[in-house]
Amino acid sequence: MRSKRDRVFVIKSINYSEADKVVTVFGRYRGKFAMLAKGIRKLTSKNRGNIQTFSISDVAYYQALGLPLLIESEQKAYVDFAQLKSVNAQRVLLMLNKLLPEEASNEKLFDSLEVIVNKGVTIEYVNKFRIIFLIAEGLLSDLSLCSKCGDKTQPMHIHKGSIESICNNCLVNDNLEQDKYLTASPQLYSETDFTLALDRYVKKLIEETT
DSSP states (O other): OOOEEEEEEEEEEEEOSSSOEEEEEEETTTEEEEEEETTTTSTTOTTTTTOOTTEEEEEEEEOOSSSOEEEEEEEEEEOOHHHHTSHHHHHHHHHHHHTOOBTOOOHHHHHHHHHHHHHOOOHHHHHHHHHHHHHHTTSSOOTTSOTTTOOOSSOEEEETTTOOEEEHHHHHHTTOOGGGEEEOOTTGGGOHHHHHHHHHHHHHHHHHHO
16 A cells, blocks of 8 residues: 655544554645644653654655554644744634645745745735635635735735725725724734634634634
8 A cells, every 4th residue: 555645734633542543644745634743652652752843744654444554654744842832823723723634735924824834924924825715715715816806906904803805995895894904004913902803713613614
């Protein structure tokens, strides 16, 4: 049986038996899937330190009748314990656990995760990831286009509730309440108000799907 290979982001793992774990990963080419890591809890396991939550590893696995079976792994990047336990990391894991469909690859989304792991779990990178995720899954419209007129040449504003963008002309001409919008500046992804608006939006989506 020929093995398959992928580069994966580790979403979570659960103990399966005395020595095994079931690991849920997001593969660059396969998308989200679970695999069985036999013997990984043993101190002598060659895979033991490579498959950690919020790490990226190159893996080889067999597609067995049940779960795919992990054969070997090589860790490429990981975050330290403090970053893993941060609110920002939990924002990423929440979306991957609750909203990411099975077996749907998205290389742009995977690239965004690699940026977070390699450059730091900052709110800017996390919010950019969340927007890429929501647009890719059809849960959000393209923020570069006005949701009313479709223009992309005007300065944009983002609604705090719907996370929809609206151009400056529509905002003024329709007499909309400006305090309900955030200006789409280069600093938007680092702003606290934008972060909290995204938190509320994601929470609502999860409640609607569970």
